Amino acid sequence: MALTTPTLDQVREPSDMRNFSIDQLRKLADELRAETIDAVSVTGGHLGAGLGVVELTTALHHVFDTPRDTLIWDVGHQCYPHKILTGRRDRIRTLRQGGGLSGFTKRAESEYDPFGAAHASTSISAALGFAVGRDLKHEDRNVIAVIGDGSMSAGMAYEAMNNAGHIGGRLIVILNDNDMSIAPPVGAMSHYFARLVSSKSYRSLRKLGKGVAKALHVEEAARRAEEYMRGMAMGGTLFEEMGFRYVGPIDGHDLDQLVPVLRNVRDGDNGPVLVHVVTQKGKGYAPAEAADDKYHGVAKFNVVTGEQQKSKGGPPSYTKVFAQQLIREAEKDDSVVAITAAMPGGTGLDLFGERFPDRMFDVGIAEQHAVTFAAGLAADGMKPFAAIYSTFLQRGYDQVVHDVAIQNLPVRFAIDRAGLVGADGCTHAGSFDVGYLGQLPGMVLMAAADEVELSRMVATATQIDDRPSAFRYPRGNGTGIGMPDVIEPLEIGRGRIVREGSRIAILSLGTRLGESLKAADALAAQGFSTTVADARFAKPLDEDLILRLAREHEVLITVEEGARGGFGAFVLHMLAEKGALDRGLKIRTMTLPDVFQDQDTPFNMYEEAGLNARHIAARALEAMGHDEAAAERIAAALAAS
């Protein structure tokens, strides 16, 4: 049944809704929620968070003069209603697809997105930057940051509040407290928020808000609500100690409260203010409300039933393979412990935690702490596995260098989402970990070509007690290779020849091995005998293997799912040092391109990156001086295969 949205249809951009009454805003919010659900049912994506801020988004764009007033969303995964209200409704069904809208806020996409996001806990820092810029230019506009309770578990949020409280300029922070991260929230702060929300005053205010708002004029009710809040016993909140005026908690789904309170805050006196808004993740869509994860991230789904399109099954995910092997290791060795930074489901540590509840630690969105916490565990003789997505590990890099590598502590890094990830786009691409880890003295850095290799790398890392180690693996399913009964650890620094040839050598790191073998087949079919090797280790390199490939082949191609300055660079350094480049070896290093790639399917992104089979074959032919025609023949053969 086609969606009818008569009120939403009137809103091309927020200026069209500035004179709406509360009743019209309520209608708008209801239609905005329906449109969000309908859109995400055909695109998939982050649904729960957006549903939780439909009323807040409506109220913010009604009360504040966006885009002149600066509105910054933390993480940005909740921004679909915001995008619909800010001139992008016509493209909302292109969300997270090649050439479509980003799944997060993005400066290049709209003037209503003053700051990009996707990694959590950056909004207050960015907002403070805008606010100080405003004040230095003596401008008069509002700056608002909307940050979730989960994102308030990251230290960066407190660094920003600490600085904002010190500077003392006008800044509005909306704490969107839905008592959820991706998983239920962890940490003392979430207990603190719960205390604020469960305080007698909030409960009675909700009754007050419901009853009085009807009897009195809404503004009066909300003025009284806000005064009541500010005077309430919970005064002296942590935020007030940090120099913020605290307003709340208020019901984030009640426009009768939201609109007047936001107006008061907008027109209030100077200084930083934090408005504590209580919302429900997944609000207004029964299947989301009922789901444990509140439909944080969903596949395409049936709007009526809420049933998500099942993935096509097939081999287990790399994530699951990792978790299963770690459980096997932990069953044999009770010093094995595991740490996640608010991603138990995404890293598979939820499975580990079910098996070993006392040995799994979810530290919240706190990757810096996660790394040094793991370092402390290692220093105390434990075997910590820090399972952190490649992109999110970037948040804790100094801790990797300073607290782990320099002290040579045996922390094991399970680096999930290595390489290109698809719909989450460039903010989540695991592009840089080979470079940023491979440079560190003492680090053992592995990359799995398939799920057997991944299991062996977990077993290998378990045994590495004298230095840090890391193994990387991509988002998605494995290759379907049969798993042996016994998982043997690897010999450190040893790669493997997967296919013997003579003229061309392809040296692959990680899961580009599959495409490398396809390229080798196509080259061989054209008479170019091709060796394929799996490096397994980016550090220490298997120097004997690589020097042999260089010595015995005319062409050497390295391939990796990582940016320049990673595996291929390390190989070049070593070959140069050994003089192996002095005899005319034709070498090409194939990496991700030196750009931030927008979202698409992983295959299309690797097509764009030039790292699929046809590209590898073409590069080998180019190195041998063959013209485009030869490459086109091979590309045609591959396309036909």
Ligand SMILES: Cc1ncc(C[n+]2csc(CCOP(=O)(O)OP(=O)(O)O)c2C)c(N)n1
């Ligand atoms: C640095 C970082 N670590 C982890 C994530 C993964 N992540 C995305 S959203 C989210 C939970 C955010 O919780 P909250 O801020 O409460 O927002 P909600 O989804 O509840 O609206 C997490 C952990 C991230 N985006 N950035």
Ligand SMILES: CC(=O)[C@@H](O)[C@H](O)COP(=O)(O)O
């Ligand atoms: C918004 C966010 O950062 C997470 O939800 C992330 O999108 C999860 O990625 P996966 O879907 O790869 O677990």
Ligand SMILES: [Mg+2]
């Ligand atoms: Mg939350």
